[in-house]
């Protein structure tokens with residue numbers, strides 16, 4: 001839309017677009033299952049932060065739930081974790097058909113949770129780097145939801161970039177890209193949500209949410225991502241189809257206990273000092289095993305752990321296979337701050353997990369899946385690190401503001417690799433203001 005011909009004042013005008021309050025619905029069993037998983041894995045218990053980290057707290061994604069109602073009709077709901085509202089936006093055979101195309105079945109009493117990215121929410125703050133953060137943030141969330149469902153006793157089938165769902169979510173968010181889906185069965189007995197309203201407000205918004213045109217800035221962001229104009233979805237980086245993976249909970253303890261989810265937080269700074277090597281070791285080791293349980297048979301991301309302290313020998317068994325350790329006790333704070341793009345609150349970090357990949361695998365001129373796959377695994381592993389660190393009282397934060405070349409030199413990484421993500425670990429400090437974190441801003445009339 002060309003807005004330049006309009007008087008500036010007219011461009012600033014807004015209208016509510018609403019036509020009264022949509023009628024309330026009573027959620028059926030499948031929706032209650034999904035909302036219980038979202039409560040644990042997305043919303044969290046602390047009103048000041050969500051259950052997952054996000055670069056600059058932008059949370060650049062949308063969440064949809066597909067499930068059957070009491071009349072056995074399949075509906076598409078859009079869930080807003082901030083407001084704890086869930087809106088029925090579509091119902092009918094087209095929703096069931098989309099599930100078929102995605103090769104996902106609706107379990108009895110269960111649901112399919114779909115995540116769609118809205119890259120501009122991060123790109124408006126970080127420019128092109130925001131697309132990296134969008135992918136990492138959404139991988140964090142996807143992994144957390146899989147682990148939350150598992151810890152509530154559900155069995156999960158997960159799909160990455162499934163086909164068929166795009167038209168459903170695009171109708172409600174034109175500049176959105178389907179990231180992943182997970183089908184979750186009814187939860188085990190002790191965790192099944194009460195039949196009453198789960199603290200969420202559920203409404204039938206089919207006649208009340210007129211389709212909104214994306215903001216022209218959002219459209220420009222979206223169009224800037226199209227690298228291969230000949231294909232629609234294939235035009236965006238990483239169009240890809242993955243076979244379903246199943247995470248079975250039968251007969252084993254949850255991969256992550258429920259208590260870990262509410263303890264998760266990002267460190268706002270690190271105090272100078274050293275941490276127990278065994279805590280870092282145990283955290284990274286366990287995170288790699290959890291990722292392997294969720295994505296069996298897939299190679300974990302290349303990972304190098306920089307330890308800014310001497311090897312204290314410990315009584316630990318071997319470090320996990322595939323993880324490279326660099327002992328760097330003399331690494332000055334100034335070098336760390338510079339390599340973290342002048343973020344002084346990260347200077348005191350005791351250990352840095354660098355996730356990296358061959359540059360060639362990240363640059364796929366044919367619009368393939370390399371970049372997307374690397375970023376998915378990096379974000380998913382980092383989420384497992386957060387959850388394990390939370391249980392050990394190890395302070396941790398994901399870091400997207402890093403200088404890849406500097407870290408390559410400091411850690412002796414292969415010259416033909418790039419760092420895609422870093423996770424800093426260390427000694428906790430009392431909270432200080434975290435500069436990149438502002439409250440998630442809801443603009444008036446923001447589409448949700």
Ligand SMILES: Cc1cc2nc3c(=O)[nH]c(=O)nc-3n(C[C@H](O)[C@H](O)[C@H](O)COP(=O)(O)O)c2cc1C
Nearest residue numbers: 049053054055056057136265266398399400401437
């Ligand atoms: C992809 C990603 C990149 C991040 N980059 C940084 C960073 O460069 N510096 C930093 O201090 N925190 C960084 N964070 C942490 C966020 O600031 C933090 O998640 C956000 O403020 C919300 O806080 P919470 O995780 O405690 O909920 C990053 C988080 C993610 C997921």
